[in-house]
Amino acid sequence: MAATIDDVKDKSFDYIICGGGTAGLTLGARLTEDPNTTVLVLEAGAANIGDMNILRPASYGSHFGKVEYSWNHETIKQVSTGNVTHSWQRGKGLGGSSAINFLCWIKPSAKEIDGNTIAEPLHGHILTRFIDFERLGNPGWNWNNYEKYIRRTERFTPPSEEVQRALNMNFDNWSLGTDGPLEIAYPSSIDEGELKVQQTLRNAGIPQAPRPMNGETAGTYFAPCTYDLKTHTRSYAATAFYLPNKDRPNFTVLVSAQVNRVIPSSDDDGESDFTAELVEFEYEGQVYTVHAKKEVILCAGALKTPQLLELSGIGNSTVLRKVGLPTKVDLPGVGRNVQEHVLVAVSFELKDDVKFETLDVLADPETLEKHLDLHSKGSGLFTTGIIGFSFATLSQISPKADEIIKAAEDKVMKNANNYPPGLLEQHKLLLDRLRNSAGCEFISFPGMCSRPNPPKQGKRYISFYVALNHPFTRGCIHAASKDPAVEPEMDPRYFAEEVDLLVWVEMVKFARSLRNISPLKEMTTEELNPGPGVRTDEEIAAWIKSVMTTTWHTAGSCSMLPQALGGVVDPELKVYGTDNLRVVDLSVVPLHFAAHTQSTAYAIAEQAADIIRGNFQPGEISAQL
Known part of the structure; x- marks a missing residue:
């Protein structure tokens, strides 16, 4: 890996991405297409580049239980299934779960993205409105845009x-x-x-x-x-978005770096919005911080992103008090709506x-x-x-x-x-x-x-x-x-x-x-x-x-919904009550769909890149339509 701790500690980057998985690497690569934009990706796992245990297809489940490849998460005991825990494995290392999944490329039904389809004229095009997401309060998250952005990923x-x-x-x-x-x-x-x-x-x-x-x-x-x-x-994600771009001078990726929390600016008075200034992380047993000049973006996945928000003081105040954390943004939807x-x-x-x-x-x-x-x-x-x-x-x-x-x-x-x-x-x-x-x-x-x-x-x-x-x-x-x-x-x-x-x-x-x-x-x-x-x-x-x-498809823990309906992020993926903190991963999905989630994780990251760069309009229509 090109990046060392000395390249990162106490340094400043325009964007700090917490999590080098499917969405994190995709987003980092897209943002650094602008040579004037600096991006740091912090990934808790190892690089695992070139490892045939990852690269070899049809090795289904062989990574589970191996700490070099997988986070061996477990649920709490479930009364309904005999008071047992259930294993929720996730990818550990660059590429996240795209490195250990079963390689299936499945997309949602347009009806599940657009719901009960309504055709509306817009600038000479027919726009299929995005009912299931858009009716829930998210303009621009529609099937036309889904197809547009996933095509950017596909070869x-x-x-x-x-x-x-x-x-x-x-x-x-x-x-x-x-x-x-x-x-x-x-x-x-x-x-x-x-x-x-x-x-x-x-x-x-x-x-x-x-x-x-x-x-x-x-x-x-x-x-x-x-x-x-x-x-x-x-x-x-590592072969598609990291390796081709790893030599960009504005794209810094540090592995074995476990993010602990996001720290707001020192002048945060508790009355104005939370302004993310520092990211605290652990590397080889030592705790470091790094400075964000523009934004901090959480891409830790549906299992870990809500925890990172809560460790940063963002969440349900009752939950935070229970574990001795101060409340900086009272946001009850964090960690709820899990599907x-x-x-x-x-x-x-x-x-x-x-x-x-x-x-x-x-x-x-x-x-x-x-x-x-x-x-x-x-x-x-x-x-x-x-x-x-x-x-x-x-x-x-x-x-x-x-x-x-x-x-x-x-x-x-x-x-x-x-x-x-x-x-x-x-x-x-x-x-x-x-x-x-x-x-x-x-x-x-x-x-x-x-x-x-x-x-x-x-x-x-x-x-x-x-x-x-x-x-x-x-x-x-x-x-x-x-x-x-x-x-x-x-x-x-x-x-x-x-x-x-x-x-x-x-x-x-x-x-x-x-x-x-x-x-x-x-x-x-x-x-x-x-x-x-x-x-x-x-x-x-x-x-x-x-x-x-x-099926390892958890979603919804930081849902993209209006705040009054239990939402955590708005349609621009910005966390409510914050100035410059976003979430870009499957945790933002407000209502689950009948498809494997890999393709949607890429699509979310592709659309997020345009949102962050200011290149996205909610009513935008794919040029191919």
Whole structure:
């Protein structure tokens, strides 16, 4: 790394970015396109540049529990799941979670960004208004701008015509960016068995998605990955935004630097807005400060950004007093409105004569070595990816949809006067999504990834992740101590809203039914998990609670909402009650969407860069529209 502590301590920079993850590196690279702007990025993890444990695709979950790659966060014990904690792993090091995720490139539905679409004329264009975010008080956060900014990140390479024909792919009406720094592609090895799995889902009633990369995501499709076809390695924030720009003299990145808090200017009298002046951080056991000439920007993610705000004296005064922190900005929304995607997996055993190479074979050490060698030559299982996705409405997968929606609606209306500020508005939108949005996600995985029954030796499996994407339940994340080294208290409050479990049970029942549908029916022998002992809805619910895991998509802990509705940041991502403190990460998402979050983290950072540079207008329309 070019930066040393002597390059940073007691120095001044225009912008100090706290967190060198997906959003932080993207934002830093964009801001330093202006050679007259100086930027410092402080990242608590190591650089990990060139590490094949990160770069090698199809290494799913191998980083979890390893302190050099992952923050091993845990929730508090959840009463609803047997009084156990749940692991909330996050990327540690340059690139953050983009360095250890499962490489999926999934975008939200335009309907979930724009809600109930309303076309309005604007300067000769038709602007699709951004209802779900914009109705909640955020002008300019609309689907048109989402597409504009994500295209700046994307460098999409379509598969060869031969592969497109073999897998029935058609990109004629797709539109992705092709000039950005992040490599987006389909992995070089795609088993024909994937096509049969997708056909099964279509036969089960989930049609082909029309334009899944352009907002029309409802249906079944093959999704690309953050995959570099030239090197058969992971493309992520460090390779896309750091390495190409690391020699810029105005771009300083210091790793192993844990941010403790933001310190306001010495003349802050407690009556005027909080003016961020210094960032305090720890490096090799010593505490240092660095000066911000313009702004401090928190990019620590949905789990850590609320803690940083609270350690800086910004948050709910009751929470701050509890841990002995002075209140400098009383902002009750900090750490609230936490929303998290969750999943379970259903697995079926493949027949011995089925020609479908799955990741199960890597359990054999000799086979693993063989495929590690094949990867170096651009083939084998480490050149595969998770590409099969299906998004369905509740009514498409369950005959109980109307009953579940009616019960949820009755409860929301009954409790309307008891919700905290802003939550009733969100729940009304969620009820509409239950009726009309494709929030039930099914992800095909070539291998066994389920619990609790172990795989049989020598057998291969096909699994379906069953992912709940529209949770009604809201959790919270708060500092547990004024000591920055103490992890914040993370409480997702799983199943505080019963509708979440009811929907999930129906989704599991649908996933289990796939084994009775061709061509999967002819490929499999039996269900491994949940297994034949799990039959009734009550048994399925108990199984879900015993094996569920997060999808690592936490959002909402510093929501972009009006302050009166529990908001923490305004539409320019500036923290209420501050002059020059912003948040740029997934914590600002006010209402979660049915998609994996990687692409949205990049899009938020790209739009934030224009906002900070003064190049953004809320009504701006993409030139391609």
